[in-house]
Amino acid sequence: MxxxxxxxxxxxxxxxxxWRASIARQVETLARVRGLTVDGTAIADAWRGLYQPSMSAVRDGTRPFVDLDVLHRESLDALVEQHGLGSLDDADRHALVLAWHQxxxxxxxxxxxxxxxxxxxxxxxxxxxxxxxxxxxxxxxxxxxxxxxxxxxxxxxxxxxxxxxxxxxxxxxxxxxxxxxxxxxxxxxxxxxxxxxxxxxxxxxxxxxxxxxxxxxxxxxxxxxxxxxxxxxxx
Structure with missing residues (x-):
C-alpha cells in the first residue's frame, strides 16, 4: 500500500x-500586558467550539466564502465579554486572530x-x-x-x-x-x-x-x- x-x-x-496550549498561552500573555486576569484555556476551548459552526453557512452556500481570519475574528468578538476580554481594542483582537498563525x-x-x-x-x-x-x-x-x-x-x-x-x-x-x-x-x-x-x-x-x-x-x-x-x- x-x-x-x-x-x-x-x-x-x-x-x-x-492549538489549545498555543492559543491559551498567547491569550494569557496579551491579557497580562493589558492588566487582565483570564483563563486562557477556557477561552481557547470556547473559541475552538465556534470553529465548525462558523464555517457551516459557507459550506451550505448561504454565505459567500470568507477566510478563517474573518471567521476567527467574528467568533472572538462573540465570546470576549463573557471571558473578561471585552476591553480589548481592535488591534488587540486582531493580534489574537493572528495567534492562530503561530x-x-x-x-x-x-x-x-x-x-x-x-x-x-x-x-x-x-x-x-x-x-x-x-x-x-x-x-x-x-x-x-x-x-x-x-x-x-x-x-x-x-x-x-x-x-x-x-x-x-x-x-x-x-x-x-x-x-x-x-x-x-x-x-x-x-x-x-x-x-x-x-x-x-x-x-x-x-x-x-x-x-x-x-x-x-x-x-x-x-x-x-x-x-x-x-x-x-x-x-
Missing part, C-alpha cells in the same frame, strides 16, 4: 499543531515529517488559508513541499471539493494521496473521495476529550504519532 502512495496531506489544527507543533511532528519527506510529497490540507498555513510552517519549522488549503477551492472541509481539489492540484489519483488526521470524521470524508487514510492519536482537547480517542474505522494506517507513522510507511 505504501508503495502506491505518492503524497501525504495533513489536517493541521489538532493533528500537526497543539501555533506550536506537537513534539514528534518535525522529526516525523522530516523522515516522511524522504519518501513522500508533504503538505497541509487545512481549513486555514494559505497565509495562515505559511505562518504556522515558518513558526513551527514544518518541512512542507506544498501548501494546500481549502481556501484555494473557496470552501471548507468536509466538502468533497476540498479533498478532490488537493488531488487534482498534485495531479495524482485519490488512491495515491493519504490524508493524515487525528479526526475520524475528516478521514471518513477523505475515504469517501477515494483517498487513503492515516489516523494519529492526539489529545488536543486535554483531559476532557471525549471524541477521537481512538480509530473508529479500519483506516489504512493507525499510528501513535508522526514518527510511528513514518515507520509504518517505511520512511
Amino acid at each position: 505504501a508503495d502506491e502512495i505518492r503524497a501525504l496531506v495533513f489536517d493541521v489544527f489538532g493533528t500537526v499543531v497543539d 501555533l506550536d507543533a506537537w513534539p514528534d511532528v518535525v522529526e516525523g515529517l522530516t523522515r516522511l519527506k524522504r519518501k513522500f510529497i508533504l503538505g497541509p490540507l487545512s481549513n486555514g488559508h494559505v497565509a495562515l498555513q505559511v505562518g504556522i510552517a515558518k513558526h513551527a519549522g514544518l518541512p512542507w513541499d506544498v501548501i494546500l488549503s481549502t481556501d484555494l477551492y473557496r470552501t471548507y472541509k468536509p466538502r468533497p471539493e476540498a479533498y478532490q481539489g488537493a488531488c487534482k492540484l498534485l495531479k495524482l489519483a485519490p488512491s495515491q494521496v493519504m490524508l493524515v488526521a487525528a479526526h475520524n470524521n475528516d478521514l471518513g470524508s477523505a475515504r469517501e473521495q477515494g483517498m487513503r487514510t492515516g489516523f494519529v492519536v492526539r489529545n488536543e482537547h486535554g483531559q476532557g476529550q471525549v471524541i477521537d480517542q481512538k480509530a473508529e474505522q479500519d483506516w489504512d494506517v493507525i499510528a501513535d504519532d508522526f514518527v510511528d507513522l513514518a515507520k509504518r510507511l517505511g520512511a
Whole structure:
C-alpha cells in the first residue's frame, strides 16, 4: 500500500499543531500586558467550539466564502465579554486572530515529517488559508513541499471539493494521496473521495476529550504519532 502512495496531506489544527496550549498561552500573555486576569484555556476551548459552526453557512452556500481570519475574528468578538476580554481594542483582537498563525507543533511532528519527506510529497490540507498555513510552517519549522488549503477551492472541509481539489492540484489519483488526521470524521470524508487514510492519536482537547480517542474505522494506517507513522510507511 505504501508503495502506491505518492503524497501525504495533513489536517493541521489538532493533528500537526497543539492549538489549545498555543492559543491559551498567547491569550494569557496579551491579557497580562493589558492588566487582565483570564483563563486562557477556557477561552481557547470556547473559541475552538465556534470553529465548525462558523464555517457551516459557507459550506451550505448561504454565505459567500470568507477566510478563517474573518471567521476567527467574528467568533472572538462573540465570546470576549463573557471571558473578561471585552476591553480589548481592535488591534488587540486582531493580534489574537493572528495567534492562530503561530501555533506550536506537537513534539514528534518535525522529526516525523522530516523522515516522511524522504519518501513522500508533504503538505497541509487545512481549513486555514494559505497565509495562515505559511505562518504556522515558518513558526513551527514544518518541512512542507506544498501548501494546500481549502481556501484555494473557496470552501471548507468536509466538502468533497476540498479533498478532490488537493488531488487534482498534485495531479495524482485519490488512491495515491493519504490524508493524515487525528479526526475520524475528516478521514471518513477523505475515504469517501477515494483517498487513503492515516489516523494519529492526539489529545488536543486535554483531559476532557471525549471524541477521537481512538480509530473508529479500519483506516489504512493507525499510528501513535508522526514518527510511528513514518515507520509504518517505511520512511
